[in-house]
Amino acid sequence: MDITHRKNTEQRIFEQHCFQWPVKDGIYFIAREDDYKNAAASCRYQLGSIASYELLYNAFQPSLENCKEGWLISGEIAFTELKDACILKPPEQRSNVFPCQSYQSGVYCHKEYNTSADILDYLPKTQRIIRLTNSNSKMLNAEDAKICCSTKFNGQLATPLNVYNNSLSLGVNLCGNGWLSGMLEGNPCEGHTPPDFWLYPAGNFIRFKPLTGDSQAFCLVPLANQSYIDPFPSHRVMSGQGQGRHTLNYYDADALCKSRGGRIASKIEVEYAQQSGYDVCEFGWVKNGEIVYPVVQPRSGCANIPTVVNVGFKDKTTFTAMAYCYM
Incomplete structure (x- = not known):
């Protein structure tokens, strides 16, 4: 078998096993399980480039039946939306996932090779x-x-x-x-x-x-x-938890707040936060060793009126709750 015939045979086998649906507007899908680098190589093997979301959207919007996850030039994985994954949203409304480490997926390719593909910003504008x-x-x-x-x-x-x-x-x-x-x-x-x-x-x-x-x-x-x-609200109070709800003793709560760049909040600071509209229906430590929680919206199981509920002083070593931190 000569070299040209062998290459043509390899090409046909590749297309039979990898193409999932016909080319439309130059866009096609290769069904492989590749990381980004190998996905890009698969497109180049076809003398093309990884497709951008805009190209995919223009070719197949508003939706693609039997959609498959696949790499795009931006580094995102197409059709990984949190809801209605097969719907192609306008480019500025998409929320596909971007992997940080190894991710195996197919790839969407564009038949035209783009020499500048790697230097452009393909994120939403x-x-x-x-x-x-x-x-x-x-x-x-x-x-x-x-x-x-x-x-x-x-x-x-x-x-x-x-x-x-x-x-x-x-x-x-x-x-x-x-x-x-x-x-x-x-x-x-x-x-x-x-x-x-x-x-x-x-x-x-x-x-x-x-x-x-x-x-x-x-x-x-x-x-x-x-x-x-x-990132924090103007009143600067945030709640925090351990490995589960209500698992921090006083010293754990104090350490948690310090580890996040703040300190344990005073009761007055929690009261000010509640007056500013902050509502957390969870037992939490404050600086003087009391357990409190702020309620703005009265409801069953929390409080009947807007208030800072005071549960009182508790043993700092044995009682466990959440933490109120001042940032």
């Missing part, structure tokens, strides 16, 4: 928050999330308000638990309706959690004119 994960089967701890965001994407973890505003005003589905700026963790979309983000019920869903826990992460990749925004 008006909203710059991307969802990060570690690999196909594992999410990220807090430190890995921070490192990946800063080193791989030259970004910083997004504030809860960043994520909330993107979801509310731009229609980007970022509504899930994830690591946020300030080593906070939670779902910024959960139950919010008021214009002020930190009013009830934000405090019940955004807090300090163990840094070793696995979660996705929200990474803000800023444009040149964007600067760092403080």
